[in-house]
Structure formats: structure tokens, C-alpha cells
Amino acid sequence: MEKQPQIELKRSLGFGSALSIVIGTIIGSGIFFKQGSVLDSAGSSTMAILAWVLGGIITLTAGLTIAEIGSQMPYTGGLYVYIENLYGRIWGFLAGWMQIIVYGPAIIASVAGFMSILMANLFGLSSAWRIPLAVITILAIGAMNMLENRVGAAFSVITTIAKMIPIAAIIIFGLFWGHQHAFGQTLSQVHQSAGNFGVAILATLFGYDGWILIANLGGEMKNPQKLLPKAIILGISAVLLIYTLITIGVLRFLPVQTIHRLGENTTAYLAVKAFGTIGGKLLSIGIIISMMGTINGKMLTFPRIVYAMAKRRDIPFSRALSYLTPKGKSPVVATLFIILLATIMMLFFDPDHLSDLCVFTVYCFYILAFFGIFILRKTNEAPRxxxxxxxxxxxxxxxxxxxxxxxxxIINDPAGVMLFAGVVVIGLPVFWIVKKLDQSAND
Known part of the structure; x- marks a missing residue:
């Protein structure tokens, strides 16, 4: 029987695409929907601004650390590949399992859930429409990413440019037409029960998360050793500046009591109040496009982890999940798998709850990767x-x-932590069963 030629992913992504994927994947729902929760936990406008800045600094240090590791392992799979090379096959599997079963679907479901709130408000629909709107959006973006990677990358570039319009509008209007003092406003009456400064920073980290997903496309970049670190560092730095200015703009325009009262609807209210009914709708459309770009970036990257694991035969149904289309070289079955899990997550979890839990889950493995830089400095003598x-x-x-x-x-939500950690640990028997079956088939 004639052996079929092996189909591989295309190395077609340049610096512009990589940078837009980093920025586009980070800037999504967090900065628009977390203003109320960050403020409530921080207790004052000054501490809320500081929380966004510190969250960005923590993210930047993480990005600088991963940039060195990623430049030495420029392969498809990102964190999954890093952890395996640093700590061995089982730990690498758990990192990949965590991303494809918990983190990836949860973060897509969370962003889509937040986006559907704006969409329902925009079209005057009841809250019953939120889940159907979110599911339709995920299906549409997922279908687009079943084409070759240039299509998804091009959509990332377009949506990244488009999302700068509402961002610029909020920043400029807030800074120059706002009448509140961005610093010094206090919300002491809810500070006692809403959380603390640590919880506020935790909420901002959801807004900054997603930067590492570009590492999943290492095998599809033209020169990943140089492009990956540059895209991560410049992308996170740009987002840190943008988030700080947006927060100041929002606090300049709306008093803290109003932000506390509106919660997740703060951005929609600000848009209408600042630009009128029509202008507010246009701004909401821009923010929705921003979130679609974020979902697209995640839908472009997470199936690559599924593909990388399936190609190694680490997960069940590896033959199907590692399938690439002959023409577009796209992991279509892996994309359908992520869509299915994200839809299930949306049905059972609140988007705000999901956002915190997915940050916790991925940071368990981030820390392992951060320690890896010390391991590589000792063991890898090649030029970095x-x-x-x-x-x-x-x-x-x-x-x-x-x-x-x-x-x-852990302090804030021990039950949720135990649930998500349990799903990750379940990966161990799955790994052993898959490997035993694979070994039996080869004997």
C-alpha cells in the first residue's frame, strides 16, 4: 500500500500577524467587563488603577520569562511542549490536558458569555438570548478557523485594528471630557465584603491573560526564535498602557458609585452616556468586534494544542483529532472538539466565575514554566x-x-478550585489508559 505524504502545519505567520494575535487575544472582555469587580475589591479608584498596573507588570514579567524559554523551543504546542521538555512526559501531558479540557474551553466560553451580554443589550433582547448568541458566535468563528491559518490570522489583524476605535474613543472621551477625579474616589462601604486588593489584581489578570497562546503557533511562524519574544513583549507592553488609560478614562467619566451599581454593564452605559444612543450602539459594536477577535485568537491557537497532543497519540481519538485538511492544513476535528467543550462550559458556568477559575488553572502550570528558566540556564549551553x-x-x-x-x-473560591483541579488530575488515568491501549495495538 502506497504511503500517503505527511501533512504538516504551514510556517506562514510573520511579525505583524504574531503581534496582532497577542494584542487581539489579550484585549477582549476583561478590560470592559471587569472594571466594576476590580473597583469593588480594590475599594477606591486609586487602588483600582494600581491593580490594573500591577496585573500588567506581573503579566509582563511572565512574558519576559516565557520569551526566553519559547525562543529555545519554537514548536507547535506552547506551554505543553515547554513543560514536557522541562519536567518530562507526564507533566507535559497534564499541561496540555489542562489547556484543552479546562482552560481553553473555559476562557472561550467566558469571553463569549461576556460578549453576549453586550449583543443582547445592543439588539434589545432578553437575557434568555445570551447563550444562543454566544454559541452562534463560537460556531461561526470556529468555522472560519477550519480554513487555513492565514484566514484566522487576517481576521486577528482586522479585529485588532477595529478594536482600537472603541478603545481610543473611551480613552479620549474620558480623559478630556470626564469631570470626575480618576484618583482618590473611595468605595469603602463595599470594600469590606467584596474582597481585597489581592482579589482585585486577580480579576485584572483575566483581562491580561491570553498572551501565551501565541506560543502555540511556534511551528507556524516564519522565524519563531526572533518573532516570538518580540511579539510577546511588545504586545503585553502595549496592552498594559492601553488598560491603564482605559481605566483612568472610565473613572474620569463615571463616579465610583455608578460603576459599582452597574457592574458588568458599565461599558454599555458609558457608551450611551458619552456618545448618545446611536454612538453608543456603534461603540458597543466595536467592543463586540474586539471580543470576536479575542475568541478568534483563542480558536486559532487552542486546537493547535489538541493537534500537537493527538499527533503524539497522548489523548483518546488521536487519529481523528490530528487530522489536517490537505489544502488548508487546518486541524478541523480539533477545532470542533474545542467548540463542543466551550459550549458545554457555557451551559453550566457563569462567565465571571469561569474567568477566575481558568486564570487559576493556567497559573498552576505557568509557575512550573517560570521555574524552567533556571533549569535551562544550567542545562542548555547553546547560545540563547x-x-x-x-x-x-x-x-x-x-x-x-x-x-x-x-x-x-484558593481563599476566594475553594470549591471551584477543587472542581477544576480535579478535572486536571483526571488526566492522569486517561494518559495511562491511552498509552496502554496504544502499546497493546502495537504489540
Whole structure:
């Protein structure tokens, strides 16, 4: 029987696409929907702004650390590949399992859930329409990503450019036409019960999360050793500046009592109040496009992890999940798998709850990866394509920030933590069963 030629992913992504995927994947629902929860936990406008800044700094130190590791392992799979190369096959499997079963579907479901709130408000629909709207959006974006990677990358570029319009509008209007003092407003009456400054930073980290997903496309970049670190660092730095300015703009325009009262509807209210009914609708459309770009970036990257694991025969149904279309080289079955799990998550979890839990889950493995930079410095004597500046302080800050995330979420939601951690641990018997069946088939 004639052997079929092996189909591989295309190395077609350049720096512009990589940078837009980083920025587009990060800037989604968090900055627009977390203003109320961050403010409630921080207790004042000054501390809320500081929470967004510190969340960005923690994320930047994480990005600088991963940039050095990723430049030495420029392969499809990202965190899954890093953990396996650093700690062995089982730990690598758990990192991949966590992303495809828990983190990936949860974060897609969370962003889609937040987006559907704006869509329902925009079209004057009841809350019963939120889940159907979210599911339809995920299906449409997923279908687009079943084409070759250039289509999804092009959509990321377009939506990243488009999302800058509502962002610029909020920043400019808030800074120049706002009449509130961005600093010094206090919300002491809810500070006692809403959380604390640690919980506020934890909420911002959902807004910053997603930057590492570009590493999943390492095998599809033209020059990943150089492009990956540059895209991660410039992308996170740009988002840190944008988030700080948006927060100041919102606090300049709306008093903290109003933000507290509106919660997740703060951005929609601000849009109408600042730009009128029509202008508010246009701004809401821009924010919805922003969220679609975020979902697209995640839908582009997470199936690549499924593909990488299936190609290694690490998961059930590997033959189907590793299938690539002959023409577009797209992992269509893996994409359908992520769509299915994200839809299930949407049916059973609140988007705000999902956002916190997915951050906790991924940071468990981020910390392992951060420690990996010390391992590589000792074991890898080859020249590094990129070196983390201010070593070892930057990785130490990244590790400390990761530990802070874990402790905060365990204290804040122990039941949710146990549920998601349990799903990750279930991966171990799955791995052993798959490997035993695979070995039996080869004997």
C-alpha cells in the first residue's frame, strides 16, 4: 500500500500577524467587563488603577520569562511542549490536558458569555438570548478557523485594528471630557465584603491573560526564535498602557458609585452616556468586534494544542483529532472538539466565575514554566536567541505573582478550585489508559 505524504502545519505567520494575535487575544472582555469587580475589591479608584498596573507588570514579567524559554523551543504546542521538555512526559501531558479540557474551553466560553451580554443589550433582547448568541458566535468563528491559518490570522489583524476605535474613543472621551477625579474616589462601604486588593489584581489578570497562546503557533511562524519574544513583549507592553488609560478614562467619566451599581454593564452605559444612543450602539459594536477577535485568537491557537497532543497519540481519538485538511492544513476535528467543550462550559458556568477559575488553572502550570528558566540556564549551553533582562529578578517576580494568584483564588473560591483541579488530575488515568491501549495495538 502506497504511503500517503505527511501533512504538516504551514510556517506562514510573520511579525505583524504574531503581534496582532497577542494584542487581539489579550484585549477582549476583561478590560470592559471587569472594571466594576476590580473597583469593588480594590475599594477606591486609586487602588483600582494600581491593580490594573500591577496585573500588567506581573503579566509582563511572565512574558519576559516565557520569551526566553519559547525562543529555545519554537514548536507547535506552547506551554505543553515547554513543560514536557522541562519536567518530562507526564507533566507535559497534564499541561496540555489542562489547556484543552479546562482552560481553553473555559476562557472561550467566558469571553463569549461576556460578549453576549453586550449583543443582547445592543439588539434589545432578553437575557434568555445570551447563550444562543454566544454559541452562534463560537460556531461561526470556529468555522472560519477550519480554513487555513492565514484566514484566522487576517481576521486577528482586522479585529485588532477595529478594536482600537472603541478603545481610543473611551480613552479620549474620558480623559478630556470626564469631570470626575480618576484618583482618590473611595468605595469603602463595599470594600469590606467584596474582597481585597489581592482579589482585585486577580480579576485584572483575566483581562491580561491570553498572551501565551501565541506560543502555540511556534511551528507556524516564519522565524519563531526572533518573532516570538518580540511579539510577546511588545504586545503585553502595549496592552498594559492601553488598560491603564482605559481605566483612568472610565473613572474620569463615571463616579465610583455608578460603576459599582452597574457592574458588568458599565461599558454599555458609558457608551450611551458619552456618545448618545446611536454612538453608543456603534461603540458597543466595536467592543463586540474586539471580543470576536479575542475568541478568534483563542480558536486559532487552542486546537493547535489538541493537534500537537493527538499527533503524539497522548489523548483518546488521536487519529481523528490530528487530522489536517490537505489544502488548508487546518486541524478541523480539533477545532470542533474545542467548540463542543466551550459550549458545554457555557451551559453550566457563569462567565465571571469561569474567568477566575481558568486564570487559576493556567497559573498552576505557568509557575512550573517560570521555574524552567533556571533549569535551562544550567542545562542548555547553546547560545540563547533571547535572554530575559534583569535575570534572575524578572523570573522571581513572575513566580511570586503566580503564587499570589493561586493563594488568592484558593481563599476566594475553594470549591471551584477543587472542581477544576480535579478535572486536571483526571488526566492522569486517561494518559495511562491511552498509552496502554496504544502499546497493546502495537504489540
Amino acid at each position: 536567541p533571547f535572554s530575559t533582562p534583569l535575570y534572575p529578578w524578572i523570573p522571581i517576580i513572575a513566580i511570586a505573582g503566580g503564587i499570589f494568584v493561586l493563594i488568592s483564588e
